[in-house]
Amino acid sequence: MENYDAIIIGAGPNGLLCGAYLAKAGVKVLLLEKRHEIGGGLITEEITVPNFLHDTHAIYMAMIDYAPAIMDLELDKNIKWVRPEPNMSMHFSDGRALSIYPDYERTSKSIAQFSAKDAKTYLEIGPRFAELTEKFLAPATYKPAVPSFQAVAQLESHEIGREIGEYTGKTPKEIVFDLFESDQVRALFLYAACMWGLDANIEGVSYLVPLLINRASQYRLTIGGAHRLAHWMYKYVYKAGGRAWTSQRVKRIIMENGRASGVELIDGEILKSKIVISSIDPYQTFFKYVGEQNLEPEFVTRVKDYEWESSSHYVYHMALNEAPQFKLGDKYPDLYKTRIHVVGFDTAQELLDHWANVKKGELHETGFNCCFPSIHDPAVAPKGKHTGLMSQHAPYGIKGGDADSWYRERETHGERCVNVLEKFVPNIRKIMLRHYITTPLDIENKFWDMGKGSIKQGAYLPLQMGYLRPNEYCSNYATPVEGLYMCGASTFPGGLVTLGAGYNAAGRIVDDLGIKRWWSKPAIVAKSEELGML
Numbered sequence: 034m035e036n037y038d039a040i041i042i043g044a045g046p047n048g049l050l051c052g053a054y055l056a057k058a059g060v061k062v063l064l065l066e067k068r069h070e071i072g073g074g075l076i077t078e079e080i081t082v083p084n085f086l087h088d089t090h091a092i093y094m095a096m097i098d099y100a101p102a103i104m105d106l107e108l109d110k111n112i113k114w115v116r117p118e119p120n121m122s123m124h125f126s127d128g129r130a131l132s133i134y135p136d137y138e139r140t141s142k143s144i145a146q147f148s149a150k151d152a153k154t155y156l157e158i159g160p161r162f163a164e165l166t167e168k169f170l171a172p173a174t175y176k177p178a179v180p181s182f183q184a185v186a187q188l189e190s191h192e193i194g195r196e197i198g199e200y201t202g203k204t205p206k207e208i209v210f211d212l213f214e215s216d217q218v219r220a221l222f223l224y225a226a227c228m229w230g231l232d233a234n235i236e237g238v239s240y241l242v243p244l245l246i247n248r249a250s251q252y253r254l255t256i257g258g259a260h261r262l263a264h265w266m267y268k269y270v271y272k273a274g275g276r277a278w279t280s281q282r283v284k285r286i287i288m289e290n291g292r293a294s295g296v297e298l299i300d301g302e303i304l305k306s307k308i309v310i311s312s313i314d315p316y317q318t319f320f321k322y323v324g325e326q327n328l329e330p331e332f333v334t335r336v337k338d339y340e341w342e343s344s345s346h347y348v349y350h351m352a353l354n355e356a357p358q359f360k361l362g363d364k365y366p367d368l369y370k371t372r373i374h375v376v377g378f379d380t381a382q383e384l385l386d387h388w389a390n391v392k393k394g395e396l397h398e399t400g401f402n403c404c405f406p407s408i409h410d411p412a413v414a415p416k417g418k419h420t421g422l423m424s425q426h427a428p429y430g431i432k433g434g435d436a437d438s439w440y441r442e443r444e445t446h447g448e449r450c451v452n453v454l455e456k457f458v459p460n461i462r463k464i465m466l467r468h469y470i471t472t473p474l475d476i477e478n479k480f481w482d483m484g485k486g487s488i489k490q491g492a493y494l495p496l497q498m499g500y501l502r503p504n505e506y507c508s509n510y511a512t513p514v515e516g517l518y519m520c521g522a523s524t525f526p527g528g529l530v531t532l533g534a535g536y537n538a539a540g541r542i543v544d545d546l547g548i549k550r551w552w553s554k555p556a557i558v559a560k561s562e563e564l565g566m567l
């Protein structure tokens with residue numbers, strides 16, 4: 034029987050990150066991963082043609098400029114990222130294109146094609162959203178959340194906090210529609226605000242809107258593929274004596290005297306540990322592995338209340354024989370440098386209709402975002418060849434269909450997406466060598482923690498965000514089960530590769546274990562604390 038200090042279930046970005054910080058703090062760590070490879074959402078695979086590398090899940094890195102792990106784990110010295118400019122562009126069927134650059138003036142100039150007023154507004158809100166991000170929204174990602182009454186009091190004490198509070202009380206649609214008058218400008222900024230699944234029509238989580246609009250000029254691409262980031266984090270675990278075992282199936286979390294004290298695998302092997310850390314969702318953690326019989330009824334009810342996201346993603350990867358040619362490329366040569374292209378939506382209403390159709394389970398010939406990573410990182414494809422992907426919000430359950438619907442619809446729907454892309458990249462069919470599709474059902478099958486294809490391990494709803502993520506009993510990474518912690522995307526600050534949840538959880542865990550943190554408080558957090566907002 035092996036003994037560890039900490040067993041972590043799941044080796045995705047958050048499990049690995051938490052493991053790296055703990056291992057360096059002297060904690061004997063074992064990661065147990067269900068799949069044959071570590072990385073979770075950080076995967077780079079040859080799924081179309083040999084030597085074409087595709088990031089099949091996380092590809093757009095939103096918080097690389099702020100995550101403390103970049104310095105703490107020397108990611109900055111060992112991983113390279115690029116931030117292409119423009120970062121995001123929307124192509125319209127009237128022959129115009131709108132681009133977001135890191136530079137406010139250039140973005141404003143692009144907006145001016147549609148509205149002089151909106152161009153002026155952007156010159157105000159661009160720097161302002163950057164300030165809100167720098168002074169509160171980014172630092173708040175890297176410090177555990179506090180109960181809402183405390184958060185509100187802290188925010189109220191500062192004008193930045195009050196402004197964020199005002200945004201929180203509006204829907205993403207209201208924010209974008211209040212700011213901009215042009216339909217095209219609204220369409221792009223609404224897409225930027227909701228591309229990760231924020232509901233355009235709900236209040237309560239729109240403090241994320243200024244952050245996501247700010248990030249639309251900042252997404253990074255990991256050179257060589259996103260999986261490199263996972264491997265570097267694992268190197269850190271390994272060098273400090275920790276290990277990850279892949280292809281492991283957990284049978285149960287061992288409970289002794291009401292305390293989690295290890296894990297039993299399905300082959301009967303017992304692994305004992307001082308603590309167990311789950312980087313996976315609350316359903317598996319508590320119902321499959323702890324067992325309802327070991328939990329208080331009120332807590333069981335709260336776990337049952339946890340909601341998956343109401344939409345997932347359909348992703349179509351492409352190996353291309355030549356470079357894509359953009360229909361609008363002659364008029365807008367910068368489109369050849371764009372990181373994220375948004376196509377197929379001419380108005381904000383078309384976007385809203387698309388999201389409403391997804392909720393109803395309907396599939397239509399409509400828009401999505403797409404990118405061509407090899408344009409920015411030629412090493413991911415053979416010389417002269419290219420990689421590409423289209424990523425669209427999609428329902429988990431297709432209206433009128435059964436559980437197998439996606440197996441039948443995957444290619445039919447792919448044809449709809451290629452039809453749309455062809456309007457903006459006319460040579461796409463000619464240059465396509467092969468493609469590979471990931472449906473919402475595939476996501477759930479691959480990652481058991483992404484139930485119903487929920488890429489963030491659970492919806493962003495007011496009652497399961499901040500201190501309430503995943504619920505008030507599991508705030509701040511500890512759970513009602515003694516010795517059991519959580520550290521994945523279902524904990525604060527939530528999904529995407531923000532490198533936040535695993536980092537915050539590691540801090541909580543070393544504090545509880547009485548171990549001194551080897552890392553320092555991030556400067557942005559210290560500054561925000563000085564301002565009284567954190």
Ligand SMILES: Cc1cc2nc3c(=O)[nH]c(=O)nc-3n(C[C@H](O)[C@H](O)[C@H](O)COP(=O)(O)OP(=O)(O)OC[C@H]3O[C@@H](n4cnc5c(N)ncnc54)[C@H](O)[C@@H]3O)c2cc1C
Pocket residue numbers: 042043044045046047048065066067068071072073074075089090091092093094095281282283312313317346348471476479480481482483488489490520521522523527528529530531
């Ligand atoms: C198609 C797609 C595209 C995405 N695009 C982006 C993007 O561009 N940018 C971005 O930032 N984010 C993106 N995401 C979201 C991002 O991948 C996740 O939010 C992030 O990976 C969450 O990290 P995590 O470590 O909490 O969970 P995960 O990455 O899901 O890792 C959890 C790990 O636990 C394992 N596991 C699950 N259940 C068990 C079990 N019972 N026993 C053992 N192991 C288990 C899983 O196999 C997985 O390896 C995307 C996700 C998908 C699916």
